Amino acid sequence: MSVQAPHDDARTRATGRLESALRERRAAGRKLLVPYVTGGLGADWVDIVRALAAAGADGIEVGIPFSDPVMDGPVIQEASQRALAQGATPRSVLAGIASAEVDTPIAVMTYYNLIARAGDKRMAAELARAGVAAAILPDLPLEEARPWCAEADAAGVETVMLAAPTTPDERLARLAQRGRGFLYAVGLLGVTGERSQLAESALAIARRCKQVTDLPVLVGVGVSNASQARAICEVADGVVVGSALVRRILEGAGPDGAGEFIGELRQALDS
């Protein structure tokens, strides 16, 4: 297979809002906490976003629900299906984000078909208009990312790249080079969901990512509670917490309960 030219030129690389915020906080000695919520899940989801910001999130991931979420386990599948049944669309989620008016940078997490359907250029512009800082697209790997990244870069939207335990070192470096915002280290081989034990692979992938990049490295997938988050932050710059929060929301936690849970994680990382 032919080796592709690097996707970007480091000299022209602009640091976006999410990356700047994360770098700044890391420099201040803080461990980074990025919670995930499914956009459009329940009438109060925008209040939940505000509660997460108030509870000390350093960035917030908002999922735009997709009919076929192949990287997601049962909890986020259920959340996506419920949100879709409640009428969530990419546009309604973006409108919600715009109305949240939080200072915490927001990244949307979704599947590439929802972007491709609208068109790369149009969706990049819509994200920017809604005040979204970054996009996380788990089914858009490096080799296919170029057209989207060109439009996202132009619109000032940071594209977060994902690294997996199976990613070879040489490729890891290229992912980090193309990545914006932070490098998302997938903590285990598997889909999103809570795990009772911290996977050994979480520390291993965090270590490998830290070796190849200066970007903030956050571990996500399988990070389920405060003690796991602390253990990961011995190596990584921070964590993404999804299913553990979304499960609580599905169980009716509401903005208060969601904020409380993230507040606990915040405290654990700060102490």
Place this chain on the structure above:
Amino acid sequence: MVAAPSPMGAPDASGRFGSFGGRFVPESLVPACMELETAFSEAWADAAFRARLASLLASYAGRPTPITECPRLSAELGVEVVLKREDLTHTGSHKINNVLGQALLAERMGKRRLIAETGAGQHGVATATAAAYFGMECAVFMGEVDVERQALNVFRMELLGATVYPVRSGSRTLKDAVNEALRDWVASVETTHYCIGSVMGPHPYPYLVRQLQRVVGDEAREQYRERSGGRDPDVIVACVGGGSNAAGTFAGFADTAARLVGVEAAGGSAVGHGVPGIVHGMRSLFLQDEEGQVLEAESISAGLDYPGIGPEHAHLAELGRATYEAVGDDEVLAAFQVLARTEGILPALEPAHALAWVIRAARDGTLAPGTKVLLTMSGRGDKDVAQVKEMLA
């Protein structure tokens, strides 16, 4: 001047047929797809591998399958129909051709567990069969709706030692079975080979599966020429779910003058009603709404109940080299009965779609009297008899 490339050549380095195909998978799976791409291209160029596959296809799967003339059906329709008999293979459908090849590849890559999605159950049965033969572990994902309507095939897979996981998400049919197989693979990729059942998914699957199925078209072309003094058929017809029996058949005839026709279920017509999208690892045509949410296909045939189509078919449709037609459930039921009554062959509901189109096209004059038609009988109807009985009651 370079000769015009065959309309069914190899995809480009990114796995694209024209603008369709590619590899849109989570990062965890990218290295495995690359490994498979390399393993396949090495194996395909390796005479020993090809000989081993050919020998398995002959001694285990029962190849070559014959072609069969249909004098009574032809007299009734006024067009000359010849069937390529994939229904006569071991396990009763063309799916075995693909599965034996992929099991050999899995063995070559040192992977001892096979996973598969299945709709009608034929691909699941074929995969379970290969796993038993090679002494591998096997897990099959099947939508809950299909588990019910293809209960016999579920039991078959279990007899063969496979574990069948009913999938309860989404439409609970083939699309969701693919999602669940991908989720398993994301977690198990280091020890597991995902044995995809059709010409779909991320590169190299659409190409790999088509190459493993082209034995259908290559055999049929030779057999047909032998029977017809060197002549090719006028029209090649095959049903299309993901499109593997059609792609394998078309590959044998793409460079002839024969017209290529793929027949989809009206409720799952990706070429008729789909738009370009990116689902299940590939850019192709999918039934979806304006936002990009994938719609649920609807068909009596579990094997065609898929809202997408393999990328090479999307490309052939765009080129105009193949055309794609859609038939409804009622026509299919009628075709099922006609073939049983006139030729003593019970087709699977999937290839009954191909026949339904031939019947319609012969009646409305789309096919001129005397047109020579080759139809791929992709599988036998045993699995569908109970369902047909219910529908006719």
